[in-house]
Structures are given as C-alpha cells and as structure tokens.
Amino acid sequence: MRYGPYRVPAATTSQMGMIQNAFAQNIAKPCGDCYLTRMHAGLVNAAGTPVNIDDGLWLHHIVMWDSAKQDVTCPTGLHVGPVSINPGQRFFSSGNERSEAKLAPGYGYRVGAADRWTLIYDLMNMTAQATDLYVTVTFDWVSASTPGYRDITPVWLDVNQCGTSEVAGKDGAYDYSYSFPMPRAGKLLAIAGHLHDGGTHLAIKQSGRVVCDSVAKYGETPEYIEGSNSLDMPGMPHISSMSQCNGTPERPVASLSAGDQLGITAYYDANAHMQMGHTGAWDDVMGIAIGYLDMS
Numbered sequence: 001m002r003y004g005p006y007r008v009p010a011a012t013t014s015q016m017g018m019i020q021n022a023f024a025q026n027i028a029k030p031c032g033d034c035y036l037t038r039m040h041a042g043l044v045n046a047a048g049t050p051v052n053i054d055d056g057l058w059l060h061h062i063v064m065w066d067s068a069k070q071d072v073t074c075p076t077g078l079h080v081g082p083v084s085i086n087p088g089q090r091f092f093s094s095g096n097e098r099s100e101a102k103l104a105p106g107y108g109y110r111v112g113a114a115d116r117w118t119l120i121y122d123l124m125n126m127t128a129q130a131t132d133l134y135v136t137v138t139f140d141w142v143s144a145s146t147p148g149y150r151d152i153t154p155v156w157l158d159v160n161q162c163g164t165s166e167v168a169g170k171d172g173a174y175d176y177s178y179s180f181p182m183p184r185a186g187k188l189l190a191i192a193g194h195l196h197d198g199g200t201h202l203a204i205k206q207s208g209r210v211v212c213d214s215v216a217k218y219g220e221t222p223e224y225i226e227g228s229n230s231l232d233m234p235g236m237p238h239i240s241s242m243s244q245c246n247g248t249p250e251r252p253v254a255s256l257s258a259g260d261q262l263g264i265t266a267y268y269d270a271n272a273h274m275q276m277g278h279t280g281a282w283d284d285v286m287g288i289a290i291g292y293l294d295m296s
Contacts (some may be wrong), residue, residue: 001030004134005046008057008125011231017125018060021164024119025087030139030295032115035108035149037062038140039101041094043123046132052223053238055098058124058229061194062135062285064092068115072155072293073180074162087118091154093290095194097216097239102251103152103292104189104248108142110151126230152292153186157204157264159287161226169198169275169282170268176287179205179263184295187252188262192244192293196283198268198275199239203255204289205263212245214289237275249294256293264289 003024009017012238030036041060044050051057069089077086091109092101103109121135142149159176161165167176175278193202193214204212219237226236247253256262266287268275277283 001028001139002044002134002136003027003119005132006121006123006135007130007132008123010128011126011184012132016193016232017130019121021120023263024121027117028120029111029115029117031111031141032113033144034111034141035144035146036111036139036141037103037108039092040138041098042136042138044134044136051133054223054225054227056125056127056248057131059094059096059098060122060124060248062093062122063090063120064089064137065089065118066111067118068112068119072153073157078162080164083251088152090131090156090290093194093288097241099192099242099244101190101292104246106148106150107152107189107292107294108149109154110144120122121231126226126232128231150294150296152189153295154211155262155291155293157262157289157291159264159266165286166284167287169270169277169285171270171279173269173271175265175267176267177263179261182256182258182260182262184258186256186293186295187249188247188254188256188292189249189252189254189292189294190244190246191289193242193264193266194286194288195239195242195268196269196276196285197238198285200267200269202242202267202287202289204267204291205261205265206254207261214245215243217241251278271286
C-alpha cells in the first residue's frame with residue numbers, strides 16, 4: 001500500500017524540513033475480513049524509488065490505528081495538554097530503522113471489513129529542496145476464513161505513555177522507564193524497541209526481569225549515513241536497526257500472568273553515539289516498544 005503524496009518542506013541551515021505528527025484518516029486497507037501476518041514500512045519518492053538518510057530524507061516515524069478496537073495501554077486515547085484523541089488501537093509502527101513486524105505462524109492481526117484506519121506520519125527532509133514523498137507499508141495477509149488462525153493483541157509500551165512519546169534528551173548516559181500492569185494473562189510472542197540517535201538499547205522487562213534486549217545498531221549500510229546533500233551533519237551514521245525478540249506459543253518471549261508488570265527501560269549515551277541537537281540543548285528522544293500478545 002502507498003500513502004501520500006506528502007510534501008515535506010525544504011531544510012535550511014538552521015532548521016530541518018519536517019511534517020510533524022500529521023494525521024491521515026480513513027486510509028486504504030489491504031484487505032477486509034482478514035488477518036495481517038506481516039507489516040513492513042518504507043519511504044519512496046514520486047518516481048517510486050526508495051529513499052533514506054543518504055538521500056537526506058527520513059521516515060522519522062509512522063503509527064497505524066484501527067478504530068474498531070480499544071488500545072490496551074491507552075484505552076482512552078492520547079492526551080497532550082488540553083487535546084485528546086482516540087483513533088482506536090495502535091497495531092503497527094515504524095521508525096526510520098523500518099523494523100518488520102512478522103507474527104508467529106498461525107497468528108494474525110484481525111481486520112474487519114468495516115474497520116477504519118488512521119495513519120500518523122512524521123517525515124523529515126535534510127536537503128534544500130522540498131520533496132513529495134509516499135509512505136509505503138507492505139502487508140502479508142490471509143482471509144479470515146483460513147483455518148487455524150488466532151487473533152493477536154498489540155501492546156504499546158512508551159516512556160511517555162499516552163502522550164507525545166517524546167522526553168528530554170540529556171548529556172552523557174541516562175535512561176527512562178515505564179511499566180504496565182497486565183490486566184490478564186498472555187503470551188508475549190514478538191517485540192522490538194524504537195529509540196532515537198544516542199540510544200544504545202531498550203530492555204523489555206517482566207516484573208523487573210529482562211526478557212528481551214532490543215539493541216540499536218548504527219550505519220550498517222550506506223543508506224543510514226547522511227549524504228553530502230544534507231544540511232545537517234554529512235557523514236553522520238544513524239540508527240539502522242533494532243534487534244527483535246520472537247517466540248512461539250510453546251516458547252514465548254515471556255509468559256505473563258495477570259498483575260505482572262510489563263515494562264521497558266530505554267538507555268541513552270550521548271558520549272557513545274551522537275544525538276540530534278547539541279550539548280545542553282539536545283532534541284527530544286523516544287523509548288518505545290510494540291509487542292504482540294496471545295491473550296486468548
């Protein structure tokens with residue numbers, strides 16, 4: 001599926017070009033009465049060519065919501081000062097590292113024919129030219145009538161839960177945490193973290209015990225190193241992947257009981273990896289994990 005075009009303004013020597021947390025409502029779905037089994041985001045230009053940091057263009061983040069379902073960790077929606085929104089349940093998100101959500105065999109995210117989807121998109125341009133971009137999401141799916149499939153429940157963990165997801169960047173090494181009491185038992189079958197530059201890893205915890213460590217890697221391929229057309233920091237490597245943890249019903253990432261604390265700690269070190277901004281005035285950062293639970 002391709003969403004857009006979205007015109008991202010040009011950068012200047014003092015400010016990046018950005019579309020920040022814009023909403024697209026009632027977007028097209030790949031199917032109705034189906035189970036989604038894999039989701040993977042991308043970014044392309046008007047010609048359909050994939051673009052990335054080496055082009056000065058970022059899929060900073062996207063979030064997809066389903067209106068027909070209630071969010072597990074933020075059932076009343078997001079609340080930012082006097083503003084509240086509730087587009088439904090967050091079921092997929094991606095940062096520019098473009099982590100794939102691939103569900104365990106026999107599981108899928110159930111989509112009804114009448115479900116309405118909302119997309120939040122945040123796109124960034126480091127070049128001197130305004131650019132039309134499209135967000136792409138590749139879905140694998142099967143019909144809801146396919147025998148043997150069970151519905152999966154997404155769970156969103158966030159160090160600024162039910163808010164903007166942003167917290168203050170700091171000097172040196174620091175961390176932020178959040179935990180959520182499980183309302184009922186469930187098996188955690190997949191989970192991965194999302195950090196901003198400067199992040200080293202994000203630990204997922206069951207009542208304080210680490211069950212998954214989602215590690216950030218930087219500049220693994222040329223696409224994740226700023227190109228010469230960037231007005232920000234040419235040559236700077238950025239987060240190119242976050243490791244994921246995947247399990248099966250027989251060997252889940254974690255077997256959770258009602259009342260267990262499902263939590264995260266996001267670790268940053270501005271001395272180990274360059275953050276966006278500058279010392280004493282760093283840009284805001286994030287610490288997020290999205291996981292998928294069997295709560296049947």
